[in-house]
Amino acid sequence: MSKNQIPLWEVFIRPRNGLAHKHCGSVHAADEVMALQAARDVYTRRGEGTSIWVVPSSAITASDPENKDENFEPAMSKVYRHPTFYEIPEEVGHM
Amino acid sequence: MYSQGLIGAKTDTNEDEAFLAAFQARIDAEEKIEPNDPMPEGYRKTLVRQIGQHAHSEIVGMLPEGNWITRAPSLRRKAALLAKVQDEGGHGLYLYSAAETLGVSREEMTEELLSGKAKYSSIFNYPTQTWADIGAIGWLVDGAAIMNQIPLCRCSYGPYARAMIRVCKEESFHQRQGYEIMMTLARGTPEQKEMAQDALNRWWWPSLMMFGPHDGDSQHSDQSMKWKIKRFTNDELRQKFVDATVPQGEFIGLTFPDPDLKWNEEKGGYDFGAIDWDEFWRVVKGHGPMNRDRIAARQKAWDDGAWVREAVLAHAEKRNARREAAKMAAE
Numbered sequence: 001m002s003k004n005q006i007p008l009w010e011v012f013i014r015p016r017n018g019l020a021h022k023h024c025g026s027v028h029a030a031d032e033v034m035a036l037q038a039a040r041d042v043y044t045r046r047g048e049g050t051s052i053w054v055v056p057s058s059a060i061t062a063s064d065p066e067n068k069d070e071n072f073e074p075a076m077s078k079v080y081r082h083p084t085f086y087e088i089p090e091e092v093g094h095m
Numbered sequence: 096m097y098s099q100g101l102i103g104a105k106t107d108t109n110e111d112e113a114f115l116a117a118f119q120a121r122i123d124a125e126e127k128i129e130p131n132d133p134m135p136e137g138y139r140k141t142l143v144r145q146i147g148q149h150a151h152s153e154i155v156g157m158l159p160e161g162n163w164i165t166r167a168p169s170l171r172r173k174a175a176l177l178a179k180v181q182d183e184g185g186h187g188l189y190l191y192s193a194a195e196t197l198g199v200s201r202e203e204m205t206e207e208l209l210s211g212k213a214k215y216s217s218i219f220n221y222p223t224q225t226w227a228d229i230g231a232i233g234w235l236v237d238g239a240a241i242m243n244q245i246p247l248c249r250c251s252y253g254p255y256a257r258a259m260i261r262v263c264k265e266e267s268f269h270q271r272q273g274y275e276i277m278m279t280l281a282r283g284t285p286e287q288k289e290m291a292q293d294a295l296n297r298w299w300w301p302s303l304m305m306f307g308p309h310d311g312d313s314q315h316s317d318q319s320m321k322w323k324i325k326r327f328t329n330d331e332l333r334q335k336f337v338d339a340t341v342p343q344g345e346f347i348g349l350t351f352p353d354p355d356l357k358w359n360e361e362k363g364g365y366d367f368g369a370i371d372w373d374e375f376w377r378v379v380k381g382h383g384p385m386n387r388d389r390i391a392a393r394q395k396a397w398d399d400g401a402w403v404r405e406a407v408l409a410h411a412e413k414r415n416a417r418r419e420a421a422k423m424a425a426e
Binding site: 005006008025026027028029030031034041042045046062064065 | 200404407
């Protein structure tokens with residue numbers, strides 16, 4: 001067994017013009033050219049996309065699930081950031 | 096294929112009560128578990144085993160059907176079979192990726208398949224003797240796989256559930272193309288109909304075995320149900336498959352090779368005869384008609400591909416080095 005493992009790439013696909021690229025899975029490939037080809041074969045066999053990005057998995061920095069509370073909880077208590085927090089008389093109409 | 100995925104899984108786990116209770120509470124609340132979340136070692140190991148064996152089943156499953164690509168009876172059938180076999184390869188890759196999120200490498204999984212440590216579905220250890228077998232596999236084997244895989248779309252482990260959603264969307268074409276082959280043969284000449292009947296006779300019982308041992312004999316089923324890796328028991332899924340499939344076979348004038356098969360009004364389902372579990376375990380343990388051929392074919396593919404894997408890595412390394420050198424020169 002070779003010690004060199006073939007690198008992992010994350011695959012992002014734009015389903016239609018006008019939409020953002022969305023993560024859909026991963027592939028192993030030696031370089032970016034082969035990663036794009038593999039991503040096309042594995043993830044777009046039925047017209048799922050019009051554009052593909054591949055990114056080395058090792059290049060992604062992710063937030064730590066252990067810090068979920070300190071990262072995201074503060075937003076939960078700030079209800080005044082949402083439009084429904086403010087009461088506007090009905091007579092004013094849609095705002 | 097996929098209840099058999101639990102064969103050899105070890106659900107033992109040795110975390111403390113509080114940890115296990117907190118984990119179970121998340122499962123009971125139908126929260127999805129993601130790769131970096133804390134999880135019991137037994138949960139992780141069970142999933143590595145099950146997803147790995149599911150992936151191996153997809154890859155080994157390409158072999159019996161690949162056998163007929165060059166001999167498909169028309170261009171239409173050939174194109175469909177090629178697309179189906181390519182899908183199975185894709186399904187294997189989605190599943191290997193899902194297993195890799197649990198900290199096992201593709202190379203390790205491949206080694207376990209080749210050494211016989213990891214299993215794959217027993218069904219792929221039967222030979223495809225005639226063109227009708229391609230119809231029977233699509234109709235019965237993919238039909239049974241769909242029964243198993245639809246509840247897996249709601250599996251508690253996020254990456255597995257998401258892979259299953261993609262697989263199920265694609266699998267429906269497989270079953271329909273298989274049934275269409277069977278229907279065409281069943282409505283053809285007497286010889287063609289006989290060929291379809293013969294394929295049903297040979298594939299029916301092995302298809303029922305795909306759901307795995309009876310609930311009472313399935314060691315790891317309880318814990319897997321509790322962790323919501325599985326949603327239905329082996330026997331429940333097998334019954335659903337029989338109930339759905341028998342009318343489809345009767346519609347095209349084929350008969351099932353089971354004298355005990357009859358509708359039971361009271362339970363609202365079919366009663367069926369006893370499964371030959373000796374045959375099942377013989378095949379799982381490596382003594383089916385095609386076990387050796389299948390592993391030999393995977394071993395050959397792995398060995399023959401070694402120089403390609405080495406070459407692409409060497410090429411990537413050379414390109415990177417050149418790029419680095421050009422950058423240095425420009426600075």
